[in-house]
Amino acid sequence: MKKWTFGLVAGLMLLLPLTLATTTTTTASAATKTTTTKTKPKTKAKKHYLIVMGHGAGDPGARGNGTTEAAFLRKHMLPQLRKYAKEVKNSEITFYNPKKNLVSDTLYHHKGSYKINKKTTVIMFHLDAPAGHGGHVIIHKKHPTARDKRLAKVIKKYVGLNRAYNGYSFRTNLRNCNVLRKRGIDYSLVESGFITNKTDVKHLKKHMAKIAKADIEAITNEKIK
Numbered sequence: 001m002k003k004w005t006f007g008l009v010a011g012l013m014l015l016l017p018l019t020l021a022t023t024t025t026t027t028a029s030a031a032t033k034t035t036t037t038k039t040k041p042k043t044k045a046k047k048h049y050l051i052v053m054g055h056g057a058g059d060p061g062a063r064g065n066g067t068t069e070a071a072f073l074r075k076h077m078l079p080q081l082r083k084y085a086k087e088v089k090n091s092e093i094t095f096y097n098p099k100k101n102l103v104s105d106t107l108y109h110h111k112g113s114y115k116i117n118k119k120t121t122v123i124m125f126h127l128d129a130p131a132g133h134g135g136h137v138i139i140h141k142k143h144p145t146a147r148d149k150r151l152a153k154v155i156k157k158y159v160g161l162n163r164a165y166n167g168y169s170f171r172t173n174l175r176n177c178n179v180l181r182k183r184g185i186d187y188s189l190v191e192s193g194f195i196t197n198k199t200d201v202k203h204l205k206k207h208m209a210k211i212a213k214a215d216i217e218a219i220t221n222e223k224i225k
């Protein structure tokens with residue numbers, strides 16, 4: 001009698017967890033399904049670009065055609081770049097304080113390029129001197145990136161390319177750029193033309209809005225309406 005009771009109870013006890021387990025599994029999978037459909041799609045983080053107008057903070061840069069590199073870049077180019085930088089959707093563009101000088105901040109104060117986030121891409125704008133015509137892109141690796149190629153195309157279209165470089169120059173003797181390179185930060189340095197060349201400056205002034213728009217598109221690989 002005792003043995004039989006034990007057998008029955010034991011049998012029931014064996015069956016019970018199975019039934020319970022099945023129910024639990026079904027509920028769990030149903031819950032998972034609901035959770036999955038309710039999860040929001042992840043929004044991709046925007047790519048950050050830092051645009052730097054060359055020189056400034058007491059350093060005029062090159063001189064020509066009655067102006068200086070620092071003044072021309074800030075007066076003519078910066079407002080247009082800012083305007084189109086607001087139009088892009090998938091990128092975040094910020095500007096290095098135009099009252100400051102990235103190179104001296106970096107080399108004399110150990111700030112500037114040392115403080116830039118490693119995921120940021122840095123785009124520096126300059127004008128060339130002393131004599132010549134056309135622009136080029138100073139690149140951070142031996143071969144131009146797709147972005148470098150797009151930037152060179154803009155120069156070619158509106159000002160013309162410097163024949164000495166045919167679009168690109170890979171340099172390892174620019175100390176500020178080397179700080180970026182050593183920190184693994186991606187960059188392009190755009191020489192948009194010669195400040196000493198009358199025709200280059202004329203073209204830069206005449207097409208500045210189009211150049212700035214095309215440069216922002218080239219940097220971000222986004223189309224602006």
Ligand SMILES: [Zn+2]
Pocket residue numbers: 054055061062069126127
């Ligand atoms: Zn310069």
